[in-house]
Amino acid sequence: METIYFDKKSDLTICKYLLEKINFNVYRTRTTCNCNNGTRDAIICFNKNDESYNCMVLRCKLCKRTKGGSI
Numbered sequence: 001m002e003t004i005y006f007d008k009k010s011d012l013t014i015c016k017y018l019l020e021k022i023n024f025n026v027y028r029t030r031t032t033c034n035c036n037n038g039t040r041d042a043i044i045c046f047n048k049n050d051e052s053y054n055c056m057v058l059r060c061k062l063c064k065r066t067k068g069g070s071i
Contacts (some may be wrong), residue, residue, distance in 0.1 A: 002054075007061040009041055015057050019045045024054060032061045 006012050024045040031042045041059040043053045046052065 002012050004057045006059050007066040009059055009066040012041055012057060016043045023048050035062045
């Protein structure tokens with residue numbers, strides 16, 4: 001499982017759109033982040049062929065700065 005971090009919600013929306021275009025089932029959700037106790041906007045994507053869990057994209061400014069995980 002791969003986790004990608006973004007700091008803007010618009011980047012999250014673009015990533016969702018692109019993942020849908022390359023044949024993934026993508027769902028918006030809210031989840032907790034490792035850096036604090038608050039909830040964050042996120043998307044998860046599943047492979048359409050075998051429904052395997054592929055990646056999670058999380059919007060967290062602190063994690064983005066410390067881990068540098070955007071594409």
